[in-house]
Amino acid sequence: MNNSDWSDRRHPCRWESETGDAGFWMPDRTEIVTQFFTRYLFFALAVIYFSTLESVPPVLFSIEQLLMALGVYFAVNTWFFRQALKGVTLQNIRGAMAADLLIVTLCVIHDPNPIPPSALAFLMVLLGNGMRYGMRLFAEVLGGAFLGMAVSFAFRYRMGGFEISAGDVFFGVFWISLALYAYILMGRIEGQRQQLDYRSRFDALTGLLNRHGLLAAADSLFDKANEGNLATVLFADLNQFKMVNDRYGHGVGDRVLAEFAQIFNESVEMGVCGRWGGDEFVAILPMRSDAAMQQIFERIEARIQAWSQSNGLPMGVSLGVSHAPQDGHDLMTLLSVADINLYQKKSQQPTEAKVQPFYRNLADEPETS
DSSP: OOHHHHHOOSOSSSEEEOSTTOEEEOOOHHHHHHHHHHHHHHHHHHHHHHHTOSOOOSSSOOHHHHHHHHHHHHHHHHHHHHHHHHOOOHHHHHHHHHHHHHHHHHHHHTOOSSSOGGGGHHHHHHHHHHHHHOHHHHHHHHHHHHHHHHHHHHHHHHHSOOOOOHHHHHHHHHHHHHHHHHHHHHHHHHHHHHHHHHHHHBOTTTOSBOHHHHHHHHHHHHHHHTTTOOEEEEEEEETTHHHHHHHHOHHHHHHHHHHHHHHHHHHSOSSEEEEEETTEEEEEEEOOOHHHHHHHHHHHHHHHHHHHHHHTOOOOEEEEEEEETTTOSSHHHHHHHHHHHHHHHHHTOTTSOOOOOOOOOGGGSOSOO
């Protein structure tokens, strides 16, 4: 498993990342079917529209040749549909968008009307593709739509015998304004969607993944673990945190949680870290040996002792570990094993009250203290 698979803490589930911040939103099966159904609907309308015409401007194709081109588009679209059902890739998305833009350009070139209604299909391509995958692909399809409009009208005026009219100018200005407005509006919607996605997956106090984000990340990571990759789960529970809240107040308690979250996140180095709820934290790591985990334990304990001494506030932690696949194949099972190991160690600490190991239903515990 690549390092990026373990370190993508911003978009653990829906966002398909390429490099850095580049990527696209992965559509689900329903969205894929809806999108290609819309393409088939456009194909049917185009066939009906051009079949009712007696002739088209003698620019590139005759009516028969244009209908053949639509048939080729149908076959290409069907191939992309089958590929999308197997798995959406960036190359297939761009290929399908290019096919859309090419066939619409051909239809506009051969539309016999002075103001071609088929040019509105460019907006269908723009909105149908750009609003689904994110701003980067929206910008690409917007540029392709502008290019297609320019090429199609250049052919119409140069070879089709059409002349520029006031209606053409109004239609062009209206089309450009609507396309740019859609792009600006989509940029705002995308920003809001990213904010909502972040808030739904990240803990506001610590900046780490919350329980929902951890479960989403685990679904992806343990799917890969089942294919032969190993994983280690580290479970951390702050000691006597309720006493800190009662004695110093919740403001100080929040400060302790935020500081420990930073220590925990930095100490595990590479992995997916999150706050499970209250004073409990979880890290999902690539497989670590006992010696490597002991180094992580010592690093965490050294840093929290140094912070506690310099700030005059108590901070202690108990840690438990489990490993996939020998301890389980899903996060909840691995956390239960790590929780038992944690309480076994906590019960052996001389400064803590003796606590017998027991099984807790971690799924039913609240996310926040």
